Amino acid sequence: MKSQTLLEVPSGDLKVLSLSHAQTADNNDFTESDKLELSCSIWLSLVLPTYNESSNIKDVVQLLTSLLDKAELVNNYELIIVDDNSPDQTWEVAQALIDDYPHVRVMRRQGERGLSSAVIRGWQAAKGNLLGVIDADLQHPPEVLLNLLDAIEQGADLAVASRHIEGGGVSEWSIARRFLSRGAQLLGLIVLPKVVGRISDPMSGYFLVRRQAIAGPTLNPVGYKILIEVLGRGNIEHIAEVGYVFQERQAGESKVSWEQYVEYILHLLKLRSRGRIGHLRGYLRFPMDRFIRFGLVGLSGVFVDMTMFYLLSDPTTLALGLTRSKIIAAEIAIINNFFWNDFWTFRDVSSHQKGNYQRLKRFIKFNIICLMGLILNVLILNFFFNVLGINRYAANLIAIAIVTLWNFWINLKLSWRVTEVKSKY
Ligand code: GDD
Numbered sequence: 001m002k003s004q005t006l007l008e009v010p011s012g013d014l015k016v017l018s019l020s021h022a023q024t025a026d027n028n029d030f031t032e033s034d035k036l037e038l039s040c041s042i043w044l045s046l047v048l049p050t051y052n053e054s055s056n057i058k059d060v061v062q063l064l065t066s067l068l069d070k071a072e073l074v075n076n077y078e079l080i081i082v083d084d085n086s087p088d089q090t091w092e093v094a095q096a097l098i099d100d101y102p103h104v105r106v107m108r109r110q111g112e113r114g115l116s117s118a119v120i121r122g123w124q125a126a127k128g129n130l131l132g133v134i135d136a137d138l139q140h141p142p143e144v145l146l147n148l149l150d151a152i153e154q155g156a157d158l159a160v161a162s163r164h165i166e167g168g169g170v171s172e173w174s175i176a177r178r179f180l181s182r183g184a185q186l187l188g189l190i191v192l193p194k195v196v197g198r199i200s201d202p203m204s205g206y207f208l209v210r211r212q213a214i215a216g217p218t219l220n221p222v223g224y225k226i227l228i229e230v231l232g233r234g235n236i237e238h239i240a241e242v243g244y245v246f247q248e249r250q251a252g253e254s255k256v257s258w259e260q261y262v263e264y265i266l267h268l269l270k271l272r273s274r275g276r277i278g279h280l281r282g283y284l285r286f287p288m289d290r291f292i293r294f295g296l297v298g299l300s301g302v303f304v305d306m307t308m309f310y311l312l313s314d315p316t317t318l319a320l321g322l323t324r325s326k327i328i329a330a331e332i333a334i335i336n337n338f339f340w341n342d343f344w345t346f347r348d349v350s351s352h353q354k355g356n357y358q359r360l361k362r363f364i365k366f367n368i369i370c371l372m373g374l375i376l377n378v379l380i381l382n383f384f385f386n387v388l389g390i391n392r393y394a395a396n397l398i399a400i401a402i403v404t405l406w407n408f409w410i411n412l413k414l415s416w417r418v419t420e421v422k423s424k425y
């Protein structure tokens with residue numbers, strides 16, 4: 001076996017250049033040999049970040065290769081493995097694959113570390129017009145790549161594999177893990193609605209993006225979530241999402257720890273504090289029709305609540321206690337609202353998720369979000385009344401308006417979204 005050379009690790013800013021820029025003669029960012037190499041551009045550069053994946057790397061390379069060769073991309077793609085000097089020598093195992101798989105390129109990083117920066121370093125060394133990333137542990141099913149490629153061919157600037165749309169799901173995640181994952185998304189929706197709200201699975205690490213859409217700005221990701229950075233700083237107009245089921249790990253282990261959650265929050269805040277977000281083009285228009293329907297359903301809920309409250313608490317009827325009456329009346333109103341929202345406001349969405357189990361899940365999410373809305377309502381009311389000294393009824397109106405928007409937005413993004421738990425393959 002002849003020893004194969006490793007890719008040089010790019011240094012300096014984490015910035016992807018456009019291919020034409022890389023080729024210009026007076027560009028000092030590149031050496032002559034870099035320029036020559038970059039000028040032989042290809043279609044797809046797929047980065048596989050690795051840390052201790054020696055037991056998976058061969059399988060994933062083999063699966064991707066046979067898939068892409070069949071997709072008529074022979075000689076028109078490369079697989080770039082970016083390994084952070086793994087103690088299990090993943091880089092060495094990967095290097096040994098080059099003899100059989102000449103479109104594999106390996107980068108061994110010894111200075112820097114971290115998933116997001118690994119991906120960008122890989123893209124910096126890439127020759128493709130289309131840049132992509134996939135986990136190297138086979139939790140991202142390779143065949144979904146073909147759907148992502150299709151989506152790009154049909155004009156998307158960014159094609160994201162998503163667990164939260166039709167055809168998507170997770171394999172055997174615990175309630176706790178799903179709750180954490182959704183909690184992180186909810187936080188993202190609150191801190192960075194324009195970025196995180198654009199896609200159903202902002203945590204995805206499986207996507208393709210056109211080089212021109214992210215060439216230019218220095219990327220500055222913190223921790224794990226590279227997609228948020230691409231969305232926040234790139235120039236992305238058309239997004240496509242493709243469903244996929246996140247598989248269970250067969251070998252090796254996950255590197256996710258508590259740190260990643262903290263890093264994620266810092267990342268959101270950092271992107272938030274940059275002015276660039278406001279310049280986003282093509283940002284999803286506010287779905288006014290749906291909001292009006294949601295508002296009408298909300299009004300019907302007020303009517304149901306009042307009627308039930310009267311029937312339960314009035315001395316001439318059931319004469320239950322005030323609090324008990326209120327809780328029952330509110331819950332019946334929530335059931336009423338859910339029913340109308342499911343069959344009317346979000347009918348287009350729910351018709352794709354048939355079955356009582358799916359409906360029950362939507363109902364539970366709706367309930368939780370409404371409950372959070374109620375708490376928010378009380379907090380806002382108190383703030384406007386006690387802190388700002390605004391008239392109590394005006395304060396209540398403001399609180400209701402804000403909470404209606406909250407309920408609508410969060411339900412739109414979380415409740416009427418599919419995530420199925422599916423068994424393997
Ligand atoms: N180079 C490098 N450096 N690679 C890393 C590092 C690092 O510090 N940490 C993790 N990786 C590699 C892993 O070897 C694997 O190929 C991939 O990145 C994902 O890491 P996992 O540790 O397996 O993460 P996970 O399964 O929990 O991951 C994922 O969560 C998402 C769903 O929310 C993310 O990695 C996403 O890709 C995924 O979609």
Ligand code: MN
Pocket residue numbers: 135137139249254
């Ligand atoms: Mn994984």
